[in-house]
Amino acid sequence: MKVHAIGGYSEFGRNMTAITVGKETVIFDVGISVDNIIKLQEKGHDADKMSAKALYDAEVIPDDREFFKKYGKQVKAIVINHAHLDHVAGVDKIAGKYKVPIIGTAFTLEVLRQKLGKKSRLHKRLVQLNAKSTYKITDNLSVEFIYATHSIPQTVMSCLHSPEGRVIYAADFKFDEHPVIGQKTDYKRLRELGRKGLKLLITDATRVDREGRTYSxxxxxxxxxxxxxxxxxxxxxxxxxxxxxxxxxxxxxxxxxxxxxxxxxxxxxxxxxxxxxxxxxxxxxxxxxxxxxxxxxxxxxxxxxxxxxxxxxxxxxxxxxxxxxxxxxxxxxxxxxxxxxxxxxxxxxxxxxxxxxxxxxxxxxxxxxxxxxxxxxDEVHVSGHAAREDMREFLNMTKPEHYVPCHGGLIKLSSAVKLATELGYTLGENTHLLQDRQELEI
Ligand SMILES: [Zn+2]
Structure with missing residues (x-):
């Protein structure tokens, strides 16, 4: 199994991760850098009208060019966990060339439809999948959506089921015991997957450097x-x-x-x-x-x-x-x-x-x-991201063989890796610090 850290591993934003099992690859999230979009706007540019090439150069979308050359033809699906721009808004610029189903919950797809505009060819590739459901991608691969709480409706964690084991991709999430809309994170299913055996857990590291828990x-x-x-x-x-x-x-x-x-x-x-x-x-x-x-x-x-x-x-x-x-x-x-x-x-x-x-x-x-x-x-607010003790419980709950943090610069990712080492993981052996455009074989 290979993990491709395409975007969001060297900075905050423009998330894109892929997993290869055998000769088949699945992409998780294709986001943008909101920061770099604002910089473009301040210079008077309209990102919607810019080419993919210009957006790569402006570091707005994840740089998947090398990845595409090597693995583009074997990509079988693009899975989107939730509708925040740093997870979904790169789809219209770079997803077309993969020519595969784009899988998300109803709200995620509705936001994506708005972004695509009426004429996009990608509409016919959108596949709605609800939480607690599974989509068969190929004979070997399927993806399951698991309820998760965050700060946008219908967020899920994705579990990729493969002959080489299961992978949970969980970016972004929090553990909210009293969500205002939607359901609580499906802890029961996460524990069950942990018991059955989880090869790899990938989580966002957005708030892992904050001690304690994130409240409801x-x-x-x-x-x-x-x-x-x-x-x-x-x-x-x-x-x-x-x-x-x-x-x-x-x-x-x-x-x-x-x-x-x-x-x-x-x-x-x-x-x-x-x-x-x-x-x-x-x-x-x-x-x-x-x-x-x-x-x-x-x-x-x-x-x-x-x-x-x-x-x-x-x-x-x-x-x-x-x-x-x-x-x-x-x-x-x-x-x-x-x-x-x-x-x-x-x-x-x-x-x-x-x-x-x-x-x-x-x-x-x-x-x-x-x-x-x-x-x-100011700050009349509760975060939508898991804090350090939430993350510790997540690792305890799922007991993955390998742990990889994403969605943050080196400092955030290191903090998540440090947490994993406190739980007995070893850097470079079963917890890994990846940077953009790196590849890991496990
Ligand atoms: Zn988010």
């Missing part, structure tokens, strides 16, 4: 409510910014808005797109309870909010990382006809994803908000 998304409801305790919100705007794809979080915010007797309003293109994808497959229904604003109607809705009274509304919008052109950034720069007033409340239901681009953008946004006298509440 259900805590966020009280965190948001407590944000307003003792505060006189009369005549004040309430603006919450969070991850547009985090449908469970959006559900919580709608509930809090209703309790505060304010009308929830979703603003920003990504909010509109993700909510539409979620509603189309029936996992939420915000349209009845909230205003989901079409990007073209933004100005008129914001005018209406100013006219009718900002205290009647609870605005939920894009912009938590200070992304250029996001709604909160445009509001902070007076570009959309809504004027922030002193003591308006701005709540970041997010944490800054650590990268120089995000940190610079966030600093600028904070400065603009503070100049306007807004009251800022």
């Amino acid at each position: 998304e259900s805590l966020v409801k009280n965190m948001v409510k407590d944000t307003f305790a003792f505060i006189n919100t009369k005549n004040k705007a309430i603006i919450v910014t969070t991850f547009a794809s985090h449908i469970g979080r959006l559900k919580t915010l709608v509930r809090v808005a209703k309790q505060m007797k304010r009308k929830p309003v979703f603003l920003g293109r990504s909010m509109f797109n993700y909510i539409n994808a979620a509603e189309r497959i029936g996992i939420c229904n915000f349209t009845n309870k909230a205003m989901v604003v079409h990007p073209r109607k933004t100005r008129s809705v914001l005018k209406r909010i100013e006219r009718e009274g900002r205290e009647k509304y609870f605005m939920i919008m894009t912009g938590h990382q200070g992304e250029p052109n996001s709604m909160l950034v445009r509001i902070s720069q007076d570009l959309v006809g809504f004027k922030l007033l002193p003591e308006d409340l701005v709540i970041f239901c997010s944490e800054t994803i650590p990268s120089p681009v995000n940190e610079a953008n966030r600093n600028l946004l904070m400065k603009n908000l503070k100049n306007k006298g807004a009251r800022i509440f």
